[in-house]
Amino acid sequence: MSTKNWPLWEVFVRSKSGLEHRHVGSLHAADAKMAMENARDVYTRRQEGVSIWVVPSSAITASNPAHSGELFEPAQDKAYRHPTFYDLPNELKHI
């Protein structure tokens, strides 16, 4: 009986204007319009949002945790990218 399953969509919600959209979860829907309607019903029943994005899960490219080393370690020894790296006298203000 079962034919093709409804694809998976990722849902992003902006909780109020001025804030970014945040990933809140996922759902199945036949198309974008249905995904939007379902996202409204599943993820914003209590005014949790003012804007919704739905994205086909298959469109997302994710980093592989097995490669986290190559990806993220290079930032570890670059303390000079942080303000505290620079030695300035304490009596100096507003800097």
Add this chain to the structure above:
Amino acid sequence: MSLNIDRLEQEFQAKIDAGHNIEPKDWMPEKYRKTHIRQISQHAHSEIVGMLPEGNWITRAPSLRRKVALLAKVQDEAGHGLYLYSATETLGISRDELFEQLHSGKAKYSSIFNYPTLSWADIGAIGWLVDGAAIINQVMLTRTSYGPYARAMVRICKEESFHQRQGYEIMLTLCRGTQVQKDMAQDALNRWWWPSLMMFGPRDAESTHTEQSMKWKIKRKTNDELRQQFIDITVPQAEFLGLTVPDADLKWNEESGHYDFGEIDWDEFWQVVKGNGPCNKERLDARRSAYENGAWVREAAMAYADKQEQKRLAEVG
């Protein structure tokens, strides 16, 4: 090869011990994955099947206020089921397989939903006791080690407290009403009390999964600890209603700082788990028929979506 697995398992356990969450694409032991598929899907099925006993009373709610509240609660439970199915799917199992497991009886759901809702007071008792017991378990699970499960729990916990309050308000209204109404509330408590205690599962000594679940931080408290916590919280609420908890052995223990309580009928517990509860068949039949009778809708929606997509592609052609 097995040396490699040993090392991965050690790293995995170290990560959990350090309080880090496990995310879908992280390496995990096969047993951790399987245990989670079983547990999260069982939780999802419980939310979905749990709509049935309450749905029974939506059309007969005594006022519009009660009706909109019950409708909203039941809709929330559908949402909870969806959050949890999504979390389960991150472990590499499809929604269809999960439904198949429910419908074939391979997967379980909480036995509490195999009891019938005989009167309006049962809706009060369910919100108060069943959602109350669920909250105790779910608050603990907001700190479970698997990220998607923990996040679903945070969302669910935010929504649950309304469920319990609407239930307690129903009980309170009945208890402040006529003698007949109060009797109805007492009768509901009599029938729902013991099954609610059973919701926490077998005693620690008989629970096969507890040790591993604690080590992997799937659970953070044992069945018996959670059950005791529920009893300690709930007994004073029953007293406030002026109702009697149907347990002759229930007694405050000054020394332990907890209530002592009587023996649970574990025979009944296992009978209902095995499928011999009053409504097991009815519940599964309802789920199966919803799934089967909805098949044509799912297919039509997909066919329509495909057609629209073809049209769009032809236009941009």
